[in-house]
Amino acid sequence: MTILRAIEVRKFFGAFCALDGVSLVIGEGEHVSIIGPNGAGKTTLVNVLTGLLRPSAGTVSFKGHDMDRLDPLRLSRLGMARSFQLVNIFPQLSVRETIAVAAISSLGMGGRAFAPLRNNRSVWEIVERVAGLFGLAGKLNQPARSLSQGDKKLLDVASAFALNPEIILLDEPTSGVSTAEKTTIMQVLVRAAKETGIKAIIQVEHDMDIVFGYSSRIIAVHNGKILADGTPEMIRARKDVMATVVGRP
Amino acid sequence: MSVASLNASLPATSRHGARLVYVVPLVGALIIAAFPYMAGPHYAILMFSAMGFAIALMGLNLLFGFTGLLSFGHAMFLAVGAYTAAYLTSAKMMTLEVILLTAAVAAVVVAVPIGLLCIRYVKIYFSMLTLAFSMLLYSFLFKFYPITGGDEGLRIRLPAPLLIDLSKLDTVTILTGPMYFYVFGMLVVLTFLMWRLTHSAFGLGLRAIRENEQKAQYLGVNVQRYRLLAFIIAGAYGALGGVIVAIPVGLAEPSLAYWVQSGNLVFMLLLGGYTNFFGPVLGAIVFIFFQDQLMSYTEYWRLTFGVLLAVVVIFFPNGLMGVVDLRRVWST
Amino acid sequence: MKLELPVATFVPILIASGLLLAVVLGPIIERLLRFIYHRDEHFQLLLTFALVLVFEDLIRIFWGASPLQTNNIYFAFGELRLAHNLAIPNYNLIVIGIALAISLGVGWFLQATRFGKIVRATAENAAMCEALCIDLSKVYVAVFTLGVALGTVGGALVVPATAASLDMGVELIVDAFAVVIIGGLGSMPGALVGALVVGLIRAAAIWLYPEFEMLAIYVIVIAVLILRPRGLLGKSA
Numbered sequence: 142m143t144i145l146r147a148i149e150v151r152k153f154f155g156a157f158c159a160l161d162g163v164s165l166v167i168g169e170g171e172h173v174s175i176i177g178p179n180g181a182g183k184t185t186l187v188n189v190l191t192g193l194l195r196p197s198a199g200t201v202s203f204k205g206h207d208m209d210r211l212d213p214l215r216l217s218r219l220g221m222a223r224s225f226q227l228v229n230i231f232p233q234l235s236v237r238e239t240i241a242v243a244a245i246s247s248l249g250m251g252g253r254a255f256a257p258l259r260n261n262r263s264v265w266e267i268v269e270r271v272a273g274l275f276g277l278a279g280k281l282n283q284p285a286r287s288l289s290q291g292d293k294k295l296l297d298v299a300s301a302f303a304l305n306p307e308i309i310l311l312d313e314p315t316s317g318v319s320t321a322e323k324t325t326i327m328q329v330l331v332r333a334a335k336e337t338g339i340k341a342i343i344q345v346e347h348d349m350d351i352v353f354g355y356s357s358r359i360i361a362v363h364n365g366k367i368l369a370d371g372t373p374e375m376i377r378a379r380k381d382v383m384a385t386v387v388g389r390p
Numbered sequence: 391m392s393v394a395s396l397n398a399s400l401p402a403t404s405r406h407g408a409r410l411v412y413v414v415p416l417v418g419a420l421i422i423a424a425f426p427y428m429a430g431p432h433y434a435i436l437m438f439s440a441m442g443f444a445i446a447l448m449g450l451n452l453l454f455g456f457t458g459l460l461s462f463g464h465a466m467f468l469a470v471g472a473y474t475a476a477y478l479t480s481a482k483m484m485t486l487e488v489i490l491l492t493a494a495v496a497a498v499v500v501a502v503p504i505g506l507l508c509i510r511y512v513k514i515y516f517s518m519l520t521l522a523f524s525m526l527l528y529s530f531l532f533k534f535y536p537i538t539g540g541d542e543g544l545r546i547r548l549p550a551p552l553l554i555d556l557s558k559l560d561t562v563t564i565l566t567g568p569m570y571f572y573v574f575g576m577l578v579v580l581t582f583l584m585w586r587l588t589h590s591a592f593g594l595g596l597r598a599i600r601e602n603e604q605k606a607q608y609l610g611v612n613v614q615r616y617r618l619l620a621f622i623i624a625g626a627y628g629a630l631g632g633v634i635v636a637i638p639v640g641l642a643e644p645s646l647a648y649w650v651q652s653g654n655l656v657f658m659l660l661l662g663g664y665t666n667f668f669g670p671v672l673g674a675i676v677f678i679f680f681q682d683q684l685m686s687y688t689e690y691w692r693l694t695f696g697v698l699l700a701v702v703v704i705f706f707p708n709g710l711m712g713v714v715d716l717r718r719v720w721s722t
Numbered sequence: 723m724k725l726e727l728p729v730a731t732f733v734p735i736l737i738a739s740g741l742l743l744a745v746v747l748g749p750i751i752e753r754l755l756r757f758i759y760h761r762d763e764h765f766q767l768l769l770t771f772a773l774v775l776v777f778e779d780l781i782r783i784f785w786g787a788s789p790l791q792t793n794n795i796y797f798a799f800g801e802l803r804l805a806h807n808l809a810i811p812n813y814n815l816i817v818i819g820i821a822l823a824i825s826l827g828v829g830w831f832l833q834a835t836r837f838g839k840i841v842r843a844t845a846e847n848a849a850m851c852e853a854l855c856i857d858l859s860k861v862y863v864a865v866f867t868l869g870v871a872l873g874t875v876g877g878a879l880v881v882p883a884t885a886a887s888l889d890m891g892v893e894l895i896v897d898a899f900a901v902v903i904i905g906g907l908g909s910m911p912g913a914l915v916g917a918l919v920v921g922l923i924r925a926a927a928i929w930l931y932p933e934f935e936m937l938a939i940y941v942i943v944i945a946v947l948i949l950r951p952r953g954l955l956g957k958s959a
Contacts, residue, residue: 217610231601234594242598245591246610254592255583261591300609460764507947513763515907518899519947522940525896529936649892653771660768690783696775703769704757 142169144308144341145190150199152185152365159185160196161365167308169340172331174352176345176386177362183345184226186362187312190343191223192216204307217246220307224314226345228293232286236277236296239285240268243303267303274333275299276325291318295326302333309334310343315351323348327355349387353377361386414711415668422675423574426566433679434566435638440678441577442634447659447670448584449627454656455664456588457620458600459509462517463524465651466504467625469531470497471632472642476544486549486572493629501625502618509617512603524647531644543643546636565638573634577671580627585667587623596620657699663709672710729798733816733879736795740875747874748867756862778888789887796882817879824872825914841865900943906953915954 145167152160159182167173175183188194190201192211201208203221211219222243231239241258244267245251258264272278275295280288285296298314314330315323334342346352352359352373359376361368369375369382376382422441426434446468453459474493483489508519531538538544548564550556551572556564587593595616598606607613636642645651654677662673684691706712727735751773758765799812832838844851844861852858877890884890897920905916920939927938946953 213604213607214610214612217608223608225605229602229605231598231605234597234601238594238597242594242606242611243609245594250591251595251611252592254590255586256591257586257589258591258594259589264591300605304610454764460767462767507944510947510951514767517764517767518895519903522896522899522943525892526937526940529940533933533936653775656768656771690779692775693779693783696772696777696779699772699775700754700769703765703772704754707761707765 144168145201145203145343147190147201148199150186150189150196150201152182152189152194153197159365160189162199163362163365163367164199165360165367165370167341167343171358172334172342172344172356173358173360174344174346174356175360175362176347176349176352177368178386181362182365183362184312185365187223187310187343187345191221191310217304217306220305221310222301222304222306222308223310224294224298224301224312226312226316228290228317229297230285230288230293233284235282235284236272236288237268237281239296239300240271240303241265243300244268244271247303247305267305271299271303271333271337274302274336275329291322291326294318295329298326298330299333302337302339305337306339308341308343309339310345312345313347314344315346315348323351327351331355415671418668418672418675419578422577423571426570431562431566434570435562436678436682437675438565438570438573438638439635440675441573442631442637443655443658443674443678444631444671445577445580445634446628446631447655447662447674448580449624449631450655450659451664451670452584452588452596452620452627453624454659455669456593456600457596457617459512459617459620460517460656461520461621461624462649462652462656463520463522464624464628464655465649466500466520466524466527466647467497467628468632468635468651468655469527469642469644469647470500470625471629471634472546472636472646473531473538473544474629475549475633475636476539476546476642479547479549480545484547484549485553486551489549490576490630490633493633494626497625497629498622501622505618505621505625509614509621521649521652524652525649528644528647528649531647538644539642541644543641546640546642548637548640569637576630576634580630581671584627588667592616592619657695659709660699660702660707661709663711663713665708666711669709669711676710732795732798733820736878736881737820737875740878741871744867744871744874748870749863751870752863752866755866756859759862774891778891781888785886787888789885790881791885792882811883813882817883820879821876824875828868828872829910837864897939900939902953903943904946904953906955909953909955912953912955919954 143166145165147163147165150160150163151158163182163186175186177183185194189196190208192208192213195209203211203216204219206219208216231242234242241264244264245258247267248263250261250264253261268281269278272281275298277292277295277299280292285293288296294314294317298311301309301311311330315326318326330342333339344356356373358371359373360370361376361379361382363385368385369379421428422437425437429437446464449467450461450464453461453464471493474496475489478484478489478492504520504523508516508523511519532541534540535542548556548561548569551569554568556568559567588596595606595611598609598611599613599616603613632646636646658673658677659670660673661677662671663669681691681695684694688694702709754773755766755769758769796811796813799816801809801811802815803809830838832842840851840856840861841864844856844858844865848858851861877886901913901916901920903916904919905912905914919942923938923942924935927935931938
C-alpha cells in the first residue's frame with residue numbers, strides 16, 4: 142500500500158535548483174535510507190515530503206491526499222511525524238511534558254481545557270512507555286535544554302514517535318552523537334518502530350554502516366536527482382553510487 | 391508536577407523553597423479577605439481596584455507567561471468592561487451579574503477580529519499591533535463625544551450584586567463591605583478557573599507554542615487556534631477586571647485604553663513575576679499600593695516607575711514571585 | 723534673551739541639536755540595552771518603554787507639560803505660491819529635501835561603505851562577524867546611535883511644523899508601525915512607499931474629515947492586514 146508518493150518534484154530557491162524531477166513511492170514495511178553527498182538535496186527532499194516546503198513543480202501525496210493542501214498540523218493528524226537535523230526541542234518543558242504534547246495529540250485530547258492534565262492517566266502511560274523505549278525514563282523531570290546533545294536528539298525522535306504516526310521521517314537522527322551511541326539509537330529506533338506499529342521509516346543518513354545495516358531500501362540523491370533507488374545489494378553493486386556518495390568504489 | 395511554577399515538573403531544590411511558593415498565595419488570600427478589617431476605607435477601596443487589576447492581569451499572563459505573546463494593548467479590554475458598565479447602568483440595568491456577563495461577551499466580540507489579525511504576528515510585531523488597536527479604541531472613545539462621552543467619559547452608577555438592594559447604604563460602606571467580598575469571591579473563582587485552564591492539556595499546548603511554535607505544530611498542536619483562544623480568554627478576563635476597576639471610580643473614560651495603561655499592566659505583571667501563576671495578583675496589589683503612596687509624594691511618578699521597571703527588567707526579570715520561587719530566579 | 727540669528731542658521735541648528743543629543747544619549751541607552759541583548763526580545767520592548775516613561779518626566783521637569791512651538795521658524799523661509807489659494811511653506815520643501823538626502827545617504831552608507839557592509843553582515847550573522855574579528859560592541863553602539871540620530875534629527879525638523887508635545891513619541895510609534903505594515907516587513911523601498919501612503923492619507927484626512935485623522939491610518943493598517951498581510955512590497959513570510 143502506497144503511503145507516500147512524489148511525482149516529478151522540482152524545488153527552486155531563486156535560481157538554484159535543489160530538486161530536479163524527483164519521483165518516488167514509499168510503501169508499507171519499508172525502512173528507507175536517503176543518502177547522498179552534502180548539498181545533494183536530501184534535506185530539501187525531506188522538507189518537501191513533510192510539507193515544510195512547497196514544491197515548485199510536481200506533486201507529493203500522503204495517503205492519497207495532495208500535500209499541497211496539507212500543513213504540518215494536518216499531516217500530524219493524518220499520521221506523519223518527523224524529527225529534525227538541528228535539535229528541535231521545547232527548551233523549558235521537561236522531557237515528560239515534551240512527550241506529553243505528542244501523546245495528547247495522538248489521543249485527540251487537545252481540546253480538554255478544564256481537566257487537570259495531571260489526572261489523565263492515558264497520557265502519562267504513553268509518556269512512560271515512549272520514554273522507556275528511548276532510555277529517557279530516568280530523565281523525565283529534566284528540562285529539555287539541560288539534556289546532553291544526544292539525549293536532545295533522542296527526545297526529538299521520541300516525541301515524534303509518541304504521536305503514534307504511520308510514517309516517520311528522521312533527518313540524520315544519529316548526527317552529533319558518538320559512534321557508540323549511534324548503534325544504540327538505531328536499535329532503539331527499530332524496536333520502538335516495531336512496538337508502536339509504524340508502517341514506514343524514512344531516514345536521511347550519512348553513516349554508511351547504519352545505512353547498510355538497517356535499511357530495506359536505499360535512495361541515493363545527487364545534484365537534486367535520484368541517482369539510484371533499490372535494495373542495499375543493488376546499491377552496493379552500483380559503482381557510480383558508491384563513488385559519488387561513499388567516496389570509494 | 392509542581393504546583394505554582396508555570397514551568398512545572400521540576401524537582402524542588404529545597405523543601406523550604408517549594409513550601410514558600412504554596413504559602414505566599416494562601417497567606418496573600420487571607421490578607422486580602424481580611425483587609426477591610428485591617429486597614430481603613432481608603433486602602434480597602436485601593437485593594438478593591440487591585441483585585442480588579444489582578445483579574446485583568448491573569449488574562450494578560452495567559453497570553454504572555456504561558457503563550458509567549460506580549461500584548462501591549464490589553465488595556466483596551468479594561469475600557470470595554472468599563473464602558474459596558476457605563477452603558478448598562480445608565481440604561482438602568484443595575485444587576486452586576488448581567489453587567490459582568492455582557493462585558494465578557496463584548497470582550498469576546500472585540501477579541502475575535504482583533505485576535506485573528508494579531509496572532510499571525512509574533513514577538514514585537516504582536517506587541518505593536520495590539521498597541522495600535524488599543525490606541526484605535528482610545529481615539530474612537532476620545533473623538534465620538536455623542537456616543538462615548540468623549541474625554542469626559544461616561545458615568546457608572548453603582549451596580550447591585552446578587553440582586554441585593556444596597557440603596558440604603560452609602561458608597562464607601564458598600565465598596566468596603568458586600569461588594570468587596572463579592573469581588574473577592576470573583577477573584578477566587580476566576581483564579582481557580584485560570585488554574586484549571588493552565589494545568590490542562592490546553593495549557594500545555596500553549597506552553598509548547600511559546601517554546602517552539604514549529605515543533606508544536608509538528609506535534610499536532612493547532613497553533614493559530616490555541617493562540618486565538620488564549621487571546622479571547624485574556625480579553626474576557628480583561629473586561630471583567632475593567633468593570634471592577636471602574637466601579638470605585640464611577641467613570642468610564644478613554645484613558646483606560648491609552649497605551650500608558652497597557653504599559654502599566656505589563657509593568658504590574660513583570661513586577662509580580664510572569665513566570666509564576668500568582669505573580670499577576672501580587673504585581674497588581676504591589677503596584678496599586680505603591681502608586682498610591684508614590685503619587686502623594688511626587689508628581690513625577692513616571693520617572694520613578696520607569697527607573698523601577700528598568701531595574702526589574704535588567705536585574706529581576708522574574709519579578710517578586712521570582713525572588714520567592716528560588717528555583718527560577720536565574721533562568722529566563 | 724533673544725538671539726537674533728540669521729534665517730540660514732535655523733535648519734543647521736535644528737539638525738546639529740538632534741545630532742548632539744543622539745551622540746550623548748545613544749551610547750548610554752545602548753549600554754543599558756546591552757544588559758538584555760541575550761534575552762527574549764520582549765525585554766527590549768519593556769526596557770525602552772521604561773525609558774519612555776523616564777524621558778517623559780524628564781521633559782516635564784525641564785520644560786513643563788504643555789506643547790512648545792517654534793512657528794517663527796516655520797514661516798521664516800517664505801512660501802511657494804502654486805496657485806491663487808494654494809501655497810506651500812518653503813520649510814516643508816526644505817525638510818523633504820533633507821529627508822531625501824538623509825535616506826539616500828543612509829542607503830549609500832549601508833551599501834557602499836565598509837562599515838555599512840559590516841552592519842549588514844552583523845544583522846545576518848553576528849557570531850560569524852565576531853569570528854572574523856569584528857568588534858560587535860562598537861558596531862552596536864554605532865548603529866544604535868545612528869538610529870537615535872535619525873529619530874532626534876527627525877523630531878527636531880518636524881517641530882516647527884507642528885509642536886513639541888509629550889505624546890509625539892507614541893503617535894509616531896503607531897505611525898511608524900503603520901508604515902512598516904503597509905510597506906511590508908523587511909523592505910526598505912516598502913518603508914518609503916508606506917511612509918508616503920501614511921503621510922498622504924493623514925493629510926487627506928485632515929483636509930476632508932478631520933475627525934477621522936487618527937482613525938484613517940488604523941483603518942488602512944487593518945485593511946492591509948486583511949487584504950495583503952505582507953504589505954505592498956513585503957517579502958512573503
